[in-house]
Amino acid sequence: MSLDPRRFLLDLYQAALGAVSAEKCLPAFLPAPPKGRTLVIGAGKGAAAMAKAVEDHWPGELSGLVVTRYHHGADCKRIEVVEASHPVPDAAGQRAAQRMLDMVQGMTEDDLVLCLISGGGSALLAAPAEGVSLSEKQAINKALLKSGANIGEMNCVRKHLSAIKGGRLALACAPARVVTLLISDVPGDDPGVIASGPTLPDPTTCADALAVLKKYAIEVPPHVRALLESGAVETPKPGDERFARNSHHVMATAQMALEAAAEAARKAGITPYILSDDMEGEARDIGMAHAALARQVARRGQPFAKPCVILSGGETTVTVRGNGRGGRNAEFLLSLAIALNGEPGVHAIACDTDGIDGSEDNAGALLAPDSVERAAQQGMRAKSMLENNDGYGFFSALGDLVVSGPTRTNVNDFRAVLVL
Structure with missing residues (x-):
């Protein structure tokens, strides 16, 4: 031979790459246009390509914002693409996350939020929880990356120190219906772990996050530890009725x-x-x-x-x-x-x-x-x-x-x- x-x-x-491109995988999962407006949001290394695929195949009006890694953009006309830092978050990602939270305010039951999520979104959607600074999140993120923690463990901590991850973004969209399309970068394809699940309920707890920090001997500032110990940064859980109208689809996998x-x-x-x-x-x-x-x-x-x-x-x-x-x-x-x-x-x-x-x-x-x-x-x-x-x-x-x-x-x- x-x-x-x-x-x-x-x-x-x-x-392998061709089989999991957004252009190949995404169109079949697009929902029907709503009675109201359609807003596209999202984050990840594939977010811009996903946004371009939506633009190319969506029959109605469209607007929105996605954030992707530097140099991972795409030529979108109706959906704004912002680039930010990965794997350690930066101020550009923080500003984009806040703008996203502002954009979803005032949605109605007739509106649709189409959320495009791929790996990398944890760092790119940088909205620290109240009482946590960006520099503190950066330091904790760097320590996690060097620790040997797996992606589920890292994202457990990230969810609980965030104002947007672990389902919080979906709650901010209410009462609009949220449809999340995901490209999975996590073993097992758990949609709640991909990009720290900004639109999915979170079964992990503050206690779980503290256990990860202890396991890998990661030091955090006393006030950050106090937030976790008090449960003040707990995430919304499975079964929460506020997620009832929402749906998600993992459309590309390993x-x-x-x-x-x-x-x-x-x-x-x-x-x-x-x-x-x-x-x-x-x-x-x-x-x-x-x-x-x-x-x-x-x-x-x-x-x-x-x-x-x-x-x-x-x-x-x-x-x-x-x-x-x-x-x-x-x-x-x-x-x-x-x-x-x-x-x-x-x-x-x-x-x-x-x-x-x-x-x-x-x-x-x-x-x-x-x-x-x-x-x-x-x-x-x-x-x-x-x-x-x-x-x-x-x-x-x-x-x-x-x-x-x-x-x-x-x-x-x-x-x-x-x-x-």
């Missing part, structure tokens, strides 16, 4: 991306196996697990016969201990490379579907059997670079970064391990 492993893996990534990549692999003559769409845990641990599976396939033809490609999705975490340039996909691949130790015939790609690996300028990277050897020839020690969380530096020096630019969607990590 004549196959270019690098081109094959990049093609799978592109197939599973959809993986299935599209699997179909592309089959067309190329390679048998695909989807391992999981919601893997969580330390990126380096997930890398070691994938390496063990790939070795078993390569050496023993178990549990799959080669040639094959092993696909997985989800969101790993990185507990930052070094000072290198990382990203969870680069960390996964560097750990995979070390564990494979040059295993012949094993190639891999790991990329974030939003086009940004953590906070870097790459989506992820590619791995070949000779990656560690080529690095050694340049004087790089793979194990040392992993300990320094410097996966970006490792793959950059090899010329193996994948730089896609903003994809304007986000269903989290995409991994493919090819065994020839």
Whole structure:
């Protein structure tokens, strides 16, 4: 079989992205126009592309505001697009959140609020709870990002220190009907976790948020802790009748991306196996697990016969201990490379579907059997670079970064391990 492993893996990534684009997924979920006005609001890395898809397919009048990450905008005519900071919130996101809360005031029962939510909205919708400053939220957010907390744990804390997340935005829209369309970037596709669920009721509690802070030894100012301990920042819960007229639809998921990549692999003559769409845990641990599976396939033809490609999705975490340039996909691949130790015939790609690996300028990277050897020839020690969380530096020096630019969607990590 004549196959270019690098081109094959990049093609799978592109197939995955195409399957979860807003233009492909959103139109089928648009509701009927209401008797009254339609207001579009939203946040996330895919929010601008989602707004553009609404504009392109909506039959009636339309206005609104969405906030997205810097350089993730789209050419919208009727819906304003504001860009702000991610993964750490900034004043632009705070101003956009306040404007959004102001815009939904005075809606009627005949009106429709169409809310477009994708991953990244937690940072982009920055409206700190009363008594919490933006700088305090920034500091807590940075600590959470470095702690190794998973996305559900991080968003539990974010919800309870917000004036807009955890269902509060939907309550501000009342009595208008709220329809939320979501692109899922969270393992398990829980709509209440995506972007910290600004329009969905929240089953987590202030006590849960305090438990997360304790688990990861994250210090917060005394007055912030007092807010959580008093329950003053508790979120609205499932069963609250104020959500009764609202609905939501998860329209794009990691599973959809993986299935599209699997179909592309089959067309190329390679048998695909989807391992999981919601893997969580330390990126380096997930890398070691994938390496063990790939070795078993390569050496023993178990549990799959080669040639094959092993696909997985989800969101790993990185507990930052070094000072290198990382990203969870680069960390996964560097750990995979070390564990494979040059295993012949094993190639891999790991990329974030939003086009940004953590906070870097790459989506992820590619791995070949000779990656560690080529690095050694340049004087790089793979194990040392992993300990320094410097996966970006490792793959950059090899010329193996994948730089896609903003994809304007986000269903989290995409991994493919090819065994020839």
